[in-house]
Structure formats: structure tokens, C-alpha cells
Amino acid sequence: MKPLVDLTGKRGLVIGIANDKSIAAGCADAFAGCGARLAATYLNEKAKDWVTPVAERLGVEWTAPCDVRVPGQLEALFGEVERRWDGLDFLLHSIAFAPREDLHGRVVDCSADGFAMAMDVSCHSFLRMAKLAEPLMKVGGCLLCVTFYGSERVVQHYNLMGPVKAALESATRYIAAELGSKGIRVHAISPGPIATRAASGIERFDELLTRAASEMPGQQPVDIEDVGALAAFLVSDAARRITGTIIPVDGGQHLLA
Template sequence: MKALVDLSGKRGLVVGIANGHSIAAGCAQTFRDCGARIGATYLNEKARPSVEPVADALGAEWLVPCDVREPGQTEALFERVEREWGSLDFLLHSIAFAPKEDLQGRVVDSSAEGFATAMDVSCHSFLEMARRSEPLMHGGGCLLTVTFYGSERVVEHYNLMGPVKAALESATRYVAAELGPKGIRAHAISPGPIATRAASGIDRFDEMLDRAAAAVPERQLVTVADVGALAAFLVSDAACRITGTVIPVDSGQHLLA
């Protein structure tokens, strides 16, 4: 099968593989199929047994822990990138978290601590990784993150992650503007509902999937491979004049009220 785009020689860091069904894994697979070299992360030792086989199957050149809540781990990750490769061509940031009690309650009832944690892990960590990627992207590069249309519309049960993802999308635009003079592009990919481990924390997510599949114009949900195809295009040279976008890959869900 012919590769969608040519990523030969490009080096990419994939943050957020939880298992073989995660969005990050689907994107990493497409990056590899297109010729890119991949480094990856796992959250902690508890998560490692789920991630390591996936990383091995993808041919990841190295796998390191990265819990952005732990002091020094993000810094250590980028030190590893510099030590292994000396440069970086693209980054996929696919991590999000909110405490369950805050995520499954009303937004107005969210605690200050829970809101701050969700913003730190899901949004500010992208800014932190953009800042650390900047000196490694010598000839330019691309920074990707993952959002959801609950950022702009009220989606039942999405709750606290709605305003957090809205902040992430705004942050992406500022990253694109600030790093653009160095040839560094930034995008937020907005997939439709996909059954992933991260999504399982959203209350009644299975119902959301069923409703979406019945309502979207294409009458079928997207897959992680669909997201990967878009991600591979965005990090390729073919997209070198596209930046600062929030791009839906959702079978047309964003068209609906």
C-alpha cells in the first residue's frame, strides 16, 4: 500500500499512547507507515505493560516515562530527544486529564483544584512541550494536539473538558503565531467520538457514540486511522503553509447543531 505522504527522515515524538486503540497509537502507526522515525512515552510504570508492546510493534526507537504532573519528567523527556536525535521535526500531544469527581459533575461545581489540574495536564502541558520543542526544531516543524468539538458547543456529559479544550484551541493559535517566524506550525485536530480509554472516563460515553453514529452526515464514526491520516498530512511538507487551525475529522459532526 502506498504511503499517504512521505515522512522519510522525519523524527517525531508521540506523547499519549495508552494502548493500541488510542488516538496517539493510530497516529504513530501512520507516521511510521509514511517513513517517520518515532519516539514515544508512557504515563507511569502501571501503564508501561500496556504501552510497551504497542511501541515495539510501531518500531519506536525509544520509550520513556512522562507524567506531566511529576516535576522534571517533561524536561527529562526533551533531554532524551536531544540526546538521541539532536533535533525534532514534529510532536503529537495527545494527553488530557481531569479528576473524576470534577469531570462527572457540573462545570459550575468543579473545584478550583480540579479545574487547575485539568488545565495543567490538558492545556498547559502542550505549551510546555511547544517551548521545549522550539530549540530542537532547527529547520521548522509541526506541533499537533488533540481537541473535541465540546470546546465550542455544549456536549452532554463532556462537562469540565469543554472549557479546557477551548483553552487548548486558543493556545494552539497563539503557539502558531509566536513560533511561525521559525517555521514551526501548530494545529489542533478535532476527532469525532472514538471509543478510547481516555473517553471512557466521560459519563455515558457509549450513548454519545451511538447518537453520533446515527446522526453524522456520513453515518459512521471515525477511527484512529482516520485521525492518523490527517496528522500525517499536517506534519508533512505538503502542509508547510498551513498553520494555526482546528481541523475536524468527524464524519461531518461539526456541521450539526
Template sequence: MTLPLSPVVDLRGKRGLVVGIANAHSIAAGCAAAYAQAGARLAATYLNDKARDWVTPVTESLGIEWTAPLDVREPGQLEELFETVEQRWGGLDFLLHAIAYAPREDLQGRVTDCSAQGFAMAMDVSCHSFIRMAKLAEPLMSEGGCLACVTFYGSERVVEHYNLMGPVKAALESTARYLAAELGPKGIRVHAISPGPIATRAASGLERFDELLERAAAQSPVREAVDIADVGALAAFLASPAARRITGTVIPVDAGEHILG
């Protein structure tokens, strides 16, 4: 058998949009670094002017071509972002959705007690925005592409203090499967990446998250915690032609913790 001379994860010439960089320690930053290392051309978003100061050092260090503000709760902002993608690039090859939000009072309380408004907001930002992005990306992926979102195993089993985000992430994973089925005939693949616990700013909103990190590192089969580079390596592979026959998956990158009860 003749082995290919080109690298397996090759994103040279591919155009990717990264949504969800909060700072250098965020999962989206780890994915952006892996995309860049594989040769992709990248754009990224920042939540607002306050967040931009934390995002700019990351985007500049990675040579990201351009950035734009994005708060999916703001009417018209997501549509404007994709109009910019079309104007600047004329198309899109892959997209990472790495945003989630729930009001603190709903996130830190029981699911039983969550408010209708808090539940709706969590679903809108964390799940429905992925559907909106898929719809806007579809016409820009005329030659196929890859859509990826970020989930967590609290979607399928009860994780103490994960609370409202458990049902929300379950909905996100189901959404990824349905999008994969609907967009597959157009060559658009869809995945949900499921990292183990990682110390990010988003995770800081969860009660006693440090304990969860410690348990994950101590109990996982490889006795190590995962980091954003591990997630990035998987994300880059999924966006590459090497993964062209893989779609509709929820893929754990959690040092094997998902196999434990």
C-alpha cells in the same frame, strides 16, 4: 502539469515524538501507526510503569525507536524527556500531544461545581503541558516542524456529560492558535486535531459515552463513526511537507458531524 513522484505524505527521515499512547486503541496509537507508515522515526512516552505494559506492544509493533516515562505532573520529567530527544536525535521534526486529565469528581459533575484544584489540574495536564512542550521543542526545531494536539468539539458547543473538559479544550484550541502565530516565523506549525467520538480509555471516564458514540454514528452526514486510523491519516499529513503552508487550524475529523447543529 507534472505530478510529483514521491508520496504526498512522506515522513521519511523525520523525527517525531508521540505523547499519549495508552493502549492499541488510543488516538495517539492511531497517529503513531500513520507516522510510522509514512516512514517517520518515532519516540513515544508512557505514563508510568503500570501503563508501560499496555504501551510496549504498540511501540514494538510499530518499530518505535525508544520510549520514556512521562507524567507532566512530575517536576522535571518533561524537561528530562526533551534532553533525551536532543541527546539521541539532536533535533525534532514533529510532536503529538494527546494527553488530557481531570479528576473524576470534577469531570462528572457540573462545571458550576468544579473545584479550583480540579480545574487547575485539568488545565495544567490537558493544556499548559502543550505550551511547555512547545517551549522545549522550539530550539530542537531549528529547521521548522509541526506541533499537534488533540481536542474535541465539546470545546465550542455544549456536549452533555463532557462538562469540565469543554472549557479546558477551548483553552487548548486558543493556545494552538497563539503558538502558531508566535512560532510561525521559525517555520513551526501548530494544529489542534478535533476527532469525533472514539471509544478510547480516556473517553471511558465520561458518563454515558456509549450513547454519544451511537448518536455520532447515526447522525453524521456519512452515517459512520470515525476511528483512530482516520485521525492518524490527518496527523501524518499535517506533519508532512505537503502541509507546510497550513498552520493555526482546528481541523475536525468527525465524519462531518461538526456541520450539524
């Protein structure tokens, strides 16, 4: 089958593969199918067992640990990118975290520590990655992150992650403005609800999935392949004049929700 776009020779770093059902895995699959060279990360040794089969299936060139909460680990990762590739063409940030007790409670009840951790892992880490990627994107590139429509409207049980994703979307726009002169484009992809391991941490997520399907004009649920197709287009030269966007891939749910 002919690839959606041509990513032959482009070097991409995928951060956030949890297993073969994760959004990052769907994006990596699309990148690889379009000819990109890939590196991927795993959270820790326990998570590595889930990531390795995905990486092997997609022909990922190398993997490395990346827990943004561990001092120096993110810097070491980008040092490895420079050592192995001497450059980078695109990056996908698909990580988020909030302590369970803060995520499952009201936003007004969240702890200062829980809020700070959620913001650090889910938002500030994208800023850190942009800074580290900037000198490696010598002829331009593309930075992607993953958001959710709970950033702009109240979604029951999404709670603390709503304000955090709103911050991530704002950061996306500012990074795009600041790095645009270097040919670096930045986007936040906003999928509809997808049954991933990360999403299972949201209370009563099955109800959110059911409601989302009923709200989509075509009533067809979104899957990781849909997200991957958009991601592959955005990092390609076909999207070279598009930057600073928050793009929904939700079957039109944002029109009616």
C-alpha cells in the same frame, strides 16, 4: 501500499499512547507507515506494559516516561530527545485529565484544584512542550494536539473538559502565531467521538457515540486510522503552508450537531 505522504527521516515524539486503541496509537501507526522515526512515552511503569507492544510493533526507536505532573520529567524527556536525535521534526500531544469528581459534575461545581489540574495536564502541558520543542526544531517542524467539539458547543456529560479544550484550541492559535517565524506549524485535531480508554471516563459515553453516528452525514463512525491519516498529512511537507487550524475529522458531524 504506497504511503499517504513521505515522512522518511523525520523524527517525531508521540505523547499519549495508552494502548493500541488510543488516538495517539493511530497517529503513531500512520507516522510509522509513512517512514517517520518515532519515540513514544508512557505515563508510568504500569502503563508501560500497554505501550511497549505498540511501540515494538511500530518500530519505535525509544520510549521514556512522561507524567507532566511530575516536576522535571517533561524537561528530562526533551533532554533525551536532544541527546539521542539532536533535533525534532514533529510532536503529538494527546493527553488530557480531570479528576473524576470534577469531570462528572457540573462545570459550575468544579473545584479550584480540579480545574487547575485539568488545565495543567490537558492544556498548559502543550505550552510547555512547545517551549521545549522550539530550540530542537532547528529547521521548522509541526506541533499537534487533540481536541473535541465540546470546546465550542455544550456536549452533555463532557462538562469540565469543554472549557479546558477551548483553552487548548486558543493556545494552539497563539503558539502558531508566536512560532511561525521559525517555521514551526501548530494544529489541533478535533476527532469525532471514538471509543478509547480515555473517553470511557466520560459519563454515558456510549450514548455520545450513538448520537454522533446518527448526526454524521455519512453515518460512518470515525476511527483512529482516520485521525492518523490527517495527522500524517499535517506533519508532512505537503502541509507546509498550513498552520494555526482546528481541524475536524468527524465525518461531517460538526455541520449538523
